[in-house]
Amino acid sequence: MKESIVFLSGSLSGKELPKIVSEWVDRYILNKCNFVLGDAKGIDSLFQDYLLLQKYNRVKIFGVKNIARNKADEDWDYFKVNVPFQFRKTDRMLFLFRDFYLSKQADGGIVVWEPERKVRGRQSVSKGSLFNMINLLSEEKNVVLYYIPNEEIRILRSLDELFSLYIRGNQVLEKAWNELIRMRKQIIAYETESNDDIHEEKDKSKEIRLF
Template structure:
């Protein structure tokens, strides 16, 4: 049974009609729908599924219980976080990095994704901030070869953009549609991911060379 990971920006408080239609199709096909427990898109998608009495839903969270849960009968999956690590748990709260670990778990278990993304928003101090979580989800899904349906909120006329690889995403969306701050963050994020991958390959090679001595 196919699994679809639905995610989106916390700043978005409504679900576009195009996305509702896509979710309706997914319910008709009886996909397993993976959703987080945040406010914004996560909560609104949960409410939409609940209104339709849809039961094939998996909710992922990192606290003792989901922050938002529209139906207690849905399957719940707690992603274990190292609370002794200040990068993941600080001042009695889980950090953004901890939430990203939860999202990566959903990425790994999904077959494809649907992302409702507004790349930037303005905080209460009037500063522009990038919606990093959704961008990371898009990157990680495509990096694993999993297709993404992207509803880019600032460009509603585009409908749901079908993405199958990073090159198309970078050329079609990152280069032409997003805020300059989003573009800067994306390539910094990508560079960090590539450094980690390079280090992993180096470590694996070193371990292989060490084994030759035995």
């Protein structure tokens, strides 16, 4: 029987892992699921810290650098996703490409999302988390969403549900939505044309912590 894979992700702005989210993680731990997640600060690191606290080892960390930016347990495997040249124009594109790959691997995901926040006086959108939900739901994989502004948790089962509940009517988020849908189509077109699986490299060396 195939072991279930859960993609954990969330906004960079996250300061703590909500208790109800950690309870969902505990459910997956009891079912001996595998976790895949990125190496960013914020929610990625908080998920890592929690899994380390639980002494859980079915964990794989993914990034785009030779060495993980954050990896709570040096015994966890780290994999570098080799990103094609056309998706290396910005850091955002790099990590969106990586997250597309993680969504393809996973059977479902948990996302902790703060859609908008102000950074240096400018409005910033958490596109990475939104992209992860778009990718998972596009492939009929459920998402357990913790929506930070309302402190609510909900299981999403379709793109329409995500759009109608959290995107429609917000011009900033609708613009981000359309941009991410285009990005997803570009990656899928690349995959179709190249007929290659996205390549990953396992880092077998000792980890150097970069914080």
